[in-house]
């Protein structure tokens with residue numbers, strides 16, 4: 086990361102990352118959507134984040150993270166907690182990670198702006214924002230206006246739109262949103278596309294070019310299809326514990342070994358298909374990540390409830406039973 090030395094007793098207006106310090110390496114490949122570790126009594130647990138970073142880098146070969154997103158329960162955290170987590174991830178990621186993207190979306194514009202200023206001040210590599218989803222934008226212009234007001238609070242770091250209509254209910258097509266977006270948001274860098282509408286994604290890539298913007302796909306079980314139409318990489322929950330396997334898929338795809346790439350995708354799909362049938366979400370991701378990494382991720386926050394012991398036993402048995410290609 087292009088970080089400057091900063092003090093972490095953060096006065097958010099004190100340190101603004103100049104554009105020359107922004108990371109030069111384009112965001113691509115895998116980005117782990119981190120879970121937020123919590124103590125058994127439901128407080129955020131910053132003490133394991135260092136271990137978490139080391140685990141991602143050394144065991145999963147994943148050097149990009151997306152903090153406080155869906156998997157990170159960002160919308161279930163207080164502004165203060167989100168800032169503390171962002172600071173700790175940036176601090177622990179320094180000299181180890183390539184990109185630390187902080188999700189700063191919130192239901193209120195001032196909340197989102199405050200988080201955007203904070204992310205810039207602590208040296209995050211970029212920010213991402215979902216569409217507000219209680220009072221929803223009903224048109225491209227309304228959504229763009231909200232995003233612009235957030236992005237302008239962090240004018241020196243890249244901005245990504247986080248498209249996740251299954252959760253936000255905001256179904257404005259990204260193809261439409263991107264038309265002329267650079268004039269409105271000069272820092273606009275790309276999209277985290279967490280939807281199954283591959284026609285929309287394909288149109289975005291076709292019209293804008295994957296060289297100009299970055300397109301990161303967010304439905305892990307369908308990543309190979311997105312790569313085929315030109316996605317630059319992916320942000321997702323499974324890269325926390327299947328990052329190394331998915332990296333093998335990316336490598337096979339890059340080497341035009343489609344048969345091998347498919348094998349990896351089918352096996353990831355076999356696991357996800359199995360757990361989705363059992364009931365799979367953020368709580369279950371925390372449980373899987375706990376048993377795979379050995380790092381205690383703790384329970385989710387209400388209204389989510391922790392995964393059952395039955396789920397954990399079945400998911401573990403399934404994952405252990407998968408025979409991955411040896412190449």
Ligand SMILES: CC(=O)N[C@@H]([C@@H](O)[C@H](O)[C@H](O)CO)[C@@H](O)CC(=O)C(=O)O
Nearest residue numbers: 118154155156279303304305320321322
């Ligand atoms: C709805 C949802 O949580 N989607 C996940 C996926 O990684 C998802 O867990 C995976 O594809 C399994 O279905 C990501 O797109 C979310 C994400 O990247 C985030 O945490 O911000």
